[in-house]
Amino acid sequence: NAQEFTLKMQSSDSAGVPNFELEQDWAKRVGVMTGGRVEVEMLPVNSIVEHAETQDAIAAGILDGHITDTSYFSGKDPAFGLIANPVGAWSAPSEMLRFVEYGGGKELMNSLLNPRGLQFIGAVTPGLEAFVSSVPLDGVADLKGLKMRAPEGMVQQVFAAAGASPVNIPQSEVFTSLDKKVIDAADATVFSTNQAMGLHDIAKHPVYPGFHSMPMLEVSVNKTKWDSMPADLQAILEMSIRDLAHDMDARLAMKDMEAVAAARKDGGVTIHNWSAEERAKFRQIATSQWEKVAARSEDAQRVYDTLVKYLTAQGMI
Amino acid sequence: MFELQSLGIEYGTLAMFVLLLGFLLTGMPLAFVTLLIALIFTLGWFGPMAVPLITSRVFSFVSSFVFVSVPMFVMMAAILDRSGIARDLFDAMRLFGGRLKGGVAVQTIFVAVILAAMSGIIGGEIVLLGMLALPQMLRQGYDKNLAIGVVCAGGSLGTMVPPSIVLIIYGLTANVSIGDLFTSAFIPGFMLAGFYVAYILFRSYTGKNIAPPPKTEHIPREEKLRLLKGLFLPMLVVFCVLGSIYGGIASVTEASAVGVAGVIASTIVRREFSLAMLKSAALQTLSTCGMIVWIGIGASALVGVFNLMGGIKFVSALITGISDDPTTIILFMMLILFILGMFLDWVGIALLTMPIFVPIVKDLGYDPIWFGVLFAMNMQVSFLSPPFGPAAFYLKSVAPPDISLGDIFKSLLPFICLQILAVALLIIFPGITGR
Amino acid sequence: MAVSPVDPTHNDIPASIVPDALPEQVPEVSGLMGHAVDKVSSVFAYGFILAMGILIFEIFMRHVFNSPTLWVHETTTFLSAIGFVFGGLYCAARDKHIRVVIFYDIVGPKMRKSLDVAISIVCMTASGFFAWAAWLMVKRATLTPTGDIHFETTGSAFNAPYPGILKLFLLVILILLVVQFLIHAINYVRKTPVMSATAKE
Ligand code: NA
Numbered sequence A: 001n002a003q004e005f006t007l008k009m010q011s012s013d014s015a016g017v018p019n020f021e022l023e024q025d026w027a028k029r030v031g032v033m034t035g036g037r038v039e040v041e042m043l044p045v046n047s048i049v050e051h052a053e054t055q056d057a058i059a060a061g062i063l064d065g066h067i068t069d070t071s072y073f074s075g076k077d078p079a080f081g082l083i084a085n086p087v088g089a090w091s092a093p094s095e096m097l098r099f100v101e102y103g104g105g106k107e108l109m110n111s112l113l114n115p116r117g118l119q120f121i122g123a124v125t126p127g128l129e130a131f132v133s134s135v136p137l138d139g140v141a142d143l144k145g146l147k148m149r150a151p152e153g154m155v156q157q158v159f160a161a162a163g164a165s166p167v168n169i170p171q172s173e174v175f176t177s178l179d180k181k182v183i184d185a186a187d188a189t190v191f192s193t194n195q196a197m198g199l200h201d202i203a204k205h206p207v208y209p210g211f212h213s214m215p216m217l218e219v220s221v222n223k224t225k226w227d228s229m230p231a232d233l234q235a236i237l238e239m240s241i242r243d244l245a246h247d248m249d250a251r252l253a254m255k256d257m258e259a260v261a262a263a264r265k266d267g268g269v270t271i272h273n274w275s276a277e278e279r280a281k282f283r284q285i286a287t288s289q290w291e292k293v294a295a296r297s298e299d300a301q302r303v304y305d306t307l308v309k310y311l312t313a314q315g316m317i
Numbered sequence B: 001m002f003e004l005q006s007l008g009i010e011y012g013t014l015a016m017f018v019l020l021l022g023f024l025l026t027g028m029p030l031a032f033v034t035l036l037i038a039l040i041f042t043l044g045w046f047g048p049m050a051v052p053l054i055t056s057r058v059f060s061f062v063s064s065f066v067f068v069s070v071p072m073f074v075m076m077a078a079i080l081d082r083s084g085i086a087r088d089l090f091d092a093m094r095l096f097g098g099r100l101k102g103g104v105a106v107q108t109i110f111v112a113v114i115l116a117a118m119s120g121i122i123g124g125e126i127v128l129l130g131m132l133a134l135p136q137m138l139r140q141g142y143d144k145n146l147a148i149g150v151v152c153a154g155g156s157l158g159t160m161v162p163p164s165i166v167l168i169i170y171g172l173t174a175n176v177s178i179g180d181l182f183t184s185a186f187i188p189g190f191m192l193a194g195f196y197v198a199y200i201l202f203r204s205y206t207g208k209n210i211a212p213p214p215k216t217e218h219i220p221r222e223e224k225l226r227l228l229k230g231l232f233l234p235m236l237v238v239f240c241v242l243g244s245i246y247g248g249i250a251s252v253t254e255a256s257a258v259g260v261a262g263v264i265a266s267t268i269v270r271r272e273f274s275l276a277m278l279k280s281a282a283l284q285t286l287s288t289c290g291m292i293v294w295i296g297i298g299a300s301a302l303v304g305v306f307n308l309m310g311g312i313k314f315v316s317a318l319i320t321g322i323s324d325d326p327t328t329i330i331l332f333m334m335l336i337l338f339i340l341g342m343f344l345d346w347v348g349i350a351l352l353t354m355p356i357f358v359p360i361v362k363d364l365g366y367d368p369i370w371f372g373v374l375f376a377m378n379m380q381v382s383f384l385s386p387p388f389g390p391a392a393f394y395l396k397s398v399a400p401p402d403i404s405l406g407d408i409f410k411s412l413l414p415f416i417c418l419q420i421l422a423v424a425l426l427i428i429f430p431g432i433t434g435r
Numbered sequence C: 001m002a003v004s005p006v007d008p009t010h011n012d013i014p015a016s017i018v019p020d021a022l023p024e025q026v027p028e029v030s031g032l033m034g035h036a037v038d039k040v041s042s043v044f045a046y047g048f049i050l051a052m053g054i055l056i057f058e059i060f061m062r063h064v065f066n067s068p069t070l071w072v073h074e075t076t077t078f079l080s081a082i083g084f085v086f087g088g089l090y091c092a093a094r095d096k097h098i099r100v101v102i103f104y105d106i107v108g109p110k111m112r113k114s115l116d117v118a119i120s121i122v123c124m125t126a127s128g129f130f131a132w133a134a135w136l137m138v139k140r141a142t143l144t145p146t147g148d149i150h151f152e153t154t155g156s157a158f159n160a161p162y163p164g165i166l167k168l169f170l171l172v173i174l175i176l177l178v179v180q181f182l183i184h185a186i187n188y189v190r191k192t193p194v195m196s197a198t199a200k201e
């Protein structure tokens, strides 16, 4: 079959990161599954536009789609921050994915994205992020006064509410600032990637499994392009994302466990695992912040209502 | 609209380079040359609807935090320039370097290395050295070409000596330890600075009228003390900046603000401070940063357009298609970096090539840390190489009007050769990085 | 003061090396617009000093009071960005953007005049396209899909509307660049070709 559609998709990951390779593998599978009718080209972060600008670029038809952290668009509407990372809501990828697929998350995302010219196809996640710290942290009380870096979005606000002192330094200064103890801790990414970046050489008290963040990576494309696709291709794309979610969860979790085992064997790094009570305490602080974000816009309120309704029905809160 | 897409990526890339060179030579402002080429290709390849890609990149470029230290360094330079601090510093330096022919030029490299340890980015340091060291070296009778080369090459060390934003961006792209990159870049950085020193000494002792003759006369004790006082304040400022970085008080960018505050405090101590002085220093900062940043803006936009044209796939295929021999592939990468260095700003080159090179280098089984250092060394060449040599542009923005860009590029040639030598050594003896 | 014997050819500082405050006047071709840009420039220049001041403030708050601010880094970046963007217009008005003048220097006065006019027109046209593109960008950054005014914010806990303002500011500067280059073009056309000793660079 001849090629009918090309999709230029920008990722929020760098070219050398495992997650980007998984996304490239997905792109190849789409080619195989559609018999070459859809060709997906994955482009690394910032290659066409900066990470926070992809939504506009897709709407304008410059890019065809993205696989990116929805939190980056918190500045467009706080609703994006809340749905992307409702800190405290999910303790495993499957919990978030259930909400997206069957709990109203997908419809919610499309109600936010369609008016902006985008179509949401599905969500994936790198999993629970580990926390990088140079001081031992065993519970919420230890967060008091902790000088830490957190990115834009919900995470920063939750840590502030938990008594920490979030500093808004950019990713490019995290390493040197941690190294020189300008900050004590940082919200980085999953354990294995943190390990590869050498963050545990300078901050020897990581918290794993993480307690604070599990970003949702949205896969969306230009709506006009999506609408022009025949139903079979749409169905293949949707299913392939569900598979990518599984792939990403499984393979990154394996990498994490491998890295944890290596770190334990090498010594020098103390891995802290919070107790169920401490995790619950943090969760409570986090959920108390949802309402504040919800109050910031109508759409954020809608996200809040849907989320709380779902979690209540599931007996999760 | 004219259909550039029919050119294909191969001829499209070629056309891009030819147009760049052509417009560069017309005397059009550089910042607008790259922006214009980006515009032509956006319109011709994708149509008008894609033009917001360029403005989006302009917005992202100016709002990145890493550039905040550039105005800080420029402001430091502008204030120092308006006080007597710089002159006193260089007079005092002559006290130490006086016995050595070419001593002050060697010391300028030494100052450049210290500045490099204070900052992760280039631009500000070249401006600083260009406003301070260049006139002082010329005043003391140094050869113009040597003095220019020392300032541009020395001022570019900021991305070779840790901390370095090039290495940080590389580390984030390649998913390798930034700490390891810094450690490995240390010796190569000093090696390069060592080459510069050796070259200065060689020229000073073998050439005629290259450096002022060494001081032979006796300087009275009181005079020595008076001169030494000139060292005190600058050293205190350096101590505060380095101390705040390495003492964990401030991040690298914050430390550049400490430097400005320190220099302002110094002028107050010396009773040279006035609001008029501060205003004129700030205006100079505005003007110099306007020039520096707008040059980078165009390159960043051009890379975005090229990537959208399919540049990543094209360059990737070009490299893997060239040979099966890993060494040939690495050398070919160096060639690509060298050629890009003639046309683009380092931000553009890093943005374009890192995502392509890193996976290939990893696949070939090379140490990505070593390659990161090699990459940073290559960027040193790109800062100086004509026709698009940012270091030359930065210096031009503050150099006396009678020093033309042609003069500057001519002066840089020997230093470019030294940098290429350093690149070659890193390839032949990867052990220099300690890996 | 003891001065060592120095080669006389190198003894004099070239006349041009004086630590002069700021480059010359606004060039004539920039017209009234150039003077207007010059007038307001100090506002943006002071922005850099303010950025320096608040960075020091942040270090102070973090170390003395152990309470880092949420707003300093965003605000510093914003102030610098505004300065950078304005700096582009400032350099255009003062004709201080770097040029490579190899060819420009060797051609005759008539050709040089034509080049000046052509470059101004090309720069004006390009700026016009960018201004139009910036307008599309600004629409997305200042309006919600339903048409309500909402300036894009940083999305942090501080959540300042800096991105929205900066995009709008970029649009304004690009429009002003169009005007400035138009004035340049008109004034270059009017000018009688002269053989200047050192061309601009
Ligand atoms: Na450095």
Ligand code: NA
Binding pocket: B341, B342, B343, B344, B381, B382, B383, B384, B385, B386, B387, B388, B389, B390
């Ligand atoms: Na170059």
